[in-house]
Amino acid sequence: MSNVVSYRCQEGVGLIVIDNPPVNALGHAVRQGLLAALNEGLADASAKALAIMGAGRTFPAGADIREFGKAPRPPSLPDVIDAIEVSSKPVIAAVHGTALGGGMEITLGCDYRLALESAKMGLPEVNLGLLPGAGGTQRLPRLIGAKAALETIVEGKPIKASRLAEVGIVDEVVSGDLERKAIAYAHQLISEDAPRRPVSALPAAPEDADVxxxxxxxxxxxxxxxxxxxxxxxxxxxxxxxxxxxxMARERELFVELLNSPQSAAQRHVFFAEREVAKVPGLAKDTPQREINRVAVIGAGTMGGGIAMNFLSAGIPVTMLEMHQDALDRGVSVMRRNYEASARKGRLAAGQVEANMGRLSTTLDYSDLAEADLIIEAVFENMDVKKTVFGELDRVAKSGAIMATNTSTLDVNEIAGATSRPADVLGMHFFSPANVMKLLEIVRGEQTADDALATVMALARRIGKVGVAVGVCYGFVGNRMLHKRQSQALELVNAGATPVQVDRVLYDFGLPMGPFAMADLAGLDVGWRIREGLRESDPANAPAPNWMDALAEAGRFGQKTGVGVFEYPDGGRAPEPSETTAAEIDKYRTEQGITSREVSDEEIRERCLYVMINEGAKILEEGIAARPLDIDVVWIYGYGFPPYRGGPMYWADQLGLNYVCERVKAFREETGDPDWHISPLLEQLAGEGKSFADL
Structure with missing residues (x-):
């Protein structure tokens, strides 16, 4: 008998138990073991029915995706499921934990399905650029109809047991001891002489093509x-x-097309990268962590409120500090409205709004933060303001408290220097809206303690974020690359492109919005104030004033004012071209002596994206990011880089670094822009015929 699948007969019921920790993935050994156990059960005269279960914490939660792209080893999962379906004895799937992907497809090959009330099932293959390839697309529509099957398969989300029962996927939802309940259910079926029910034998339900x-x-x-x-x-x-x-033949054909596609390879890269970023190079796996039982947030604005909601939703009490009561009241009101909106959309259960808000306390006094285990500053993006805040925190925070700044660009080491305990200071750069966006850049300062970093990395998962450890530099990883892209977008418009054209090219590439719509969403005043700050603090390296500065100076801050680079009539969010912006661009070109030229879509795509790749290579050289995959995850979860392209560094590998290197050098020659100084790492890898993946 297989060491990952066992068989035993218990009270006339043959129990087939899969034990392949941690998630009972359906690798080759499990598939072999399932067939062997099934045959043993069919040959066992004392077993009148069979039940398939998972040991440990879950029913099989999918295929072993490490096998994807390798030569198939029989038996295939479709073969195993076919064998289950043609069994001469009734077969019950007894589900706990999560039956995902191939795990759910196994249940569809069984005659009856039983699930603990806490169980979930789903077909998430679409998130790996695939489709259910073991009969899921053929059996599920026969069981519940095409429309419901489409929703399940295309959305790829796990479904709760209660809903599974409602739509007819699960026959019984139970609580308590699953093995006992499965045996009892099998006895009921045996006593009723219940028939076998192979799903494949159900008639295909014709659907109107309109569906x-x-x-x-x-x-x-x-x-x-x-x-x-x-x-x-x-x-x-x-x-x-x-x-x-x-x-089934058509399903297999479509599955193979996807399996061999660049998109699926990219999405599988993202799947593994998301898990790998939690392992910080140089940080021991057994690094001790500090307890985080209470959090404080300084600032009740858009970011502060969103940050606080992450912890409240995770069951962690939050104390929110503001300087003025009216600002505090506004912030709390916005948080409540956001929770109430989620409840109306069915994303929060009844009572969760009050439960979450009940964990929030507010104050105008720094002394009330004395018991917080973690304090996050989310105030105005100004170094002097932040250093003043951290000076206060140094005075009131208890020993061992972690003090974090939500800065998006500023020097975390300088901020830490405003305290007497820089080992307790790091950056927690949330992305807006902070209660929605999954990325959390965790910025490790020169003196940040290992246990502080390990604590916040683990905390990121606890609050539903993807935490990526990065180093200190202007803009860290994401914004440093973003600023280079935004600069190229601006120069392309200066040269003769329009904001509409630039945004369309990057939207068509797969980004959620273009550079100028993104600037309008963030607020033109944000970038303007950052540039103004640089002009004061570092005039030699600060950008010269441009037409976007002129828009901001005129109060055109973007969506929040209804006008920015684009215009947003009637408070809408759809950008429309602006004659005012066109006039400012023409004025700027005239003042700078620029003769407008035609700019191709290809030039826009290459300049906006290749400058990011070049900057990403510099970030790797400097150790700001430890691995190319860290950069990919930052851009996918923080900026909407299309997962089917795998992230900017992965995508660069697919283009070929030699080609990218040549184009970077060509743009340097054409523009004279220092942003196009070639990264030595990029040049080295290209010269050696290597890729970022080789790092």
């Missing part, structure tokens, strides 16, 4: 650029038009 067209139209914007969601639709459609064997 598929309407579904495709509904997801077109959200899933633009992706292959997998639309291949999923094609596979489900096959289930309504073909017999089971033909539908």
């Amino acid at each position: 598929f067209a309407e579904f495709e139209a509904a997801i077109a914007r959200k899933k633009r650029g992706y292959l997998a969601p639309f291949h999923c639709i094609e596979a489900v459609k096959a289930a309504t038009e073909m017999d089971f064997a033909a539908g």
Whole structure:
């Protein structure tokens, strides 16, 4: 018998138990073991029914994706599920934890499905650029109809047991001892002489073609650029038009297309990268962590309120500090409205709004932060202001408290220097809106203690964030690269492009919005004030005034004022071209003696994206990011870089670093812009025929 799958007969029920920790992934040994245990159960005369279960914390939570791209080793998962489905005895799937991907497909091959009330099932393959490839797209529509199957497969989200029962996927939802409940359920079926119920034998349910067209139209914007969601639709459609064997053949054809696609390879890279960033090079796995039971947030503005919501939602009490009561009241009111909006959309259960808000306390007095284990400063982006705040924290914070700044650009070491305990200081750069965006850049200062870093890395997961450890420099990883891109976008418009053209090219590449719509969303005043600060503190290296500064000086701050680079009539969010902006651009060109020229879409794409790659290579050289995958994760979860391209550094590898290097040098020659100084690392890798992945 396999050492990862066991069989035993208990009270006339054959129990097939998968024990392949941590998540019972359906690797080769498990597939072999399942077939062997199934055959043993079928040969066991004392077993009148069979039940498949998972040991440990979960039913199989999917395939072993480390096998993707390797030569297949029989038996395949479809073969295992086919064997289950043609069993001569009733087979029950008894589910706890999560039955995901191939795990859920196994349940669809069983006659009956039983689940603990805490269990979830789902088909998340679409998130890896794939579709369910073991019959999921053919069995699920036969079981619950095409429309419900489309929602399950294309969204790829886990579904609670109660909902699974409502739609007809699960037959019984139980609580308590799952093994006992499975045996009892099997006895009930045996006593009732319940029939076998192979899902593949159900008739394909024809659907009006409008169902598929309407579904495709509904997801077109959200899933633009992706292959997998639309291949999923094609596979489900096959289930309504073909017999089971033909539908399975079509599913396999579509699955192989996706498996061999650059998109799926990129999305699998992202899957592994997201897990790898939690392992900080040089930080021991067993580094002790500090307890975080109470958090304080300084500042009740947009960022402070959003930051506080992360902790409140995770069950961690928060004390919020402001200097003035009216600002505090406004901030708390916005937080409550945000929670209430989530409740109306069904994202929060009844009572959660009050429970979350009940964990919040407010104060105007720094002394009330004395018991906080973690204090996060989210005040105005000004070094003097932040150093004043940290001086106060040094006075009131208890020994061992971690003091974090939410700065997006400023020197964390200088901020830490305002305290007598720099080992307790680091950066926690949340992205706006802070209660929604998944990325958290965790900025390690020169003297940040290992246990402080380890604590905040673990805390990121606790509050639902993807934490990436980065070093100290202007803008850290994400904003440092972003500023280079924004600078190129500006220069392209100066040369003759329009803001509409630049934004369209990057939107078509797969980004959620272009540089100028993004600037309007963030607020033109934000970048303007940063540039003004640089002109005061470092005039030799500060950018010269430009037409975007002129817009900000005129009070055109973007979406929040209804006018920015673009205009937003009637308070809407859809950007429209602006004659005022066009006039400012023309004025600037005239003043600078620039003769407008035609700028191609290709030049826009290359200049805006290759400058990021070059800067990313410099970030790696300097040790600001430890690995290329850290940069990829920052850009995917902080800035919406399309996962199907794998992140900027992964994408650069696919382009070929030799080509990228040549183009960077060409732009340096053409523009004279110091931003195009070639990264020695990029040049070295290109010369050696290597990629960032080789690092």
